[in-house]
Amino acid sequence: MSDHHYILAKIDRIIKSDENNWEVRLKDICQVLRDSIPYFNWVGFYFANHQTKMLHLKAFAGIPTDHTEIPFGKGICGQVALSNKNFVVPNVHDQDNYIACDINVKSELVVPLFVDGINVGQIDIDSNALDPFDNNDALLLEKVNQKVAHYIPNIFYTLA
Ligand code: SME
Numbered sequence: 001m002s003d004h005h006y007i008l009a010k011i012d013r014i015i016k017s018d019e020n021n022w023e024v025r026l027k028d029i030c031q032v033l034r035d036s037i038p039y040f041n042w043v044g045f046y047f048a049n050h051q052t053k054m055l056h057l058k059a060f061a062g063i064p065t066d067h068t069e070i071p072f073g074k075g076i077c078g079q080v081a082l083s084n085k086n087f088v089v090p091n092v093h094d095q096d097n098y099i100a101c102d103i104n105v106k107s108e109l110v111v112p113l114f115v116d117g118i119n120v121g122q123i124d125i126d127s128n129a130l131d132p133f134d135n136n137d138a139l140l141l142e143k144v145n146q147k148v149a150h151y152i153p154n155i156f157y158t159l160a
Pocket of ligand 1: 044
């Protein structure tokens with residue numbers, strides 16, 4: 001948990017760094033998370049368009065993915081767009097409704113991001129390890145999302 005304190009302090013500085021635009025800040029946050037937790041192999045932020053019911057990838061760290069747009073309901077990310085709840089997938093091969101981005105990925109954790117109580121996006125973590133996530137990971141990502149939610153400009157998402 002003390003590690004979390006250090007990670008969150010770094011992320012706080014990124015969020016408040018006025019010299020970078022928000023695309024860069026989100027990317028830097030992804031990079032800090034990927035560099036800090038060994039089993040976070042891919043980290044990305046998707047944001048929602050509630051009118052078209054689509055998620056759009058706005059920043060990531062890790063290998064590029066083809067899945068930059070995901071319909072609500074599709075895959076782990078799309079399910080979280082509808083459920084408004086954290087989704088921990090210890091083994092992606094056990095999931096029918098899963099979108100594979102990289103054959104090396106074995107597990108996934110998605111945590112929704114709320115602005116004024118509305119699920120406007122999410123942070124998505126892919127891991128090449130089987131069942132690596134614990135409650136502390138979800139807690140860390142919830143805190144990151146709360147910080148981002150507080151400052152992110154509303155051009156990143158579209159409400160209904
Ligand atoms: N696996 C995700 C798709 C996004 S990639 O992990 C980058 C899903 O099933 O929604």
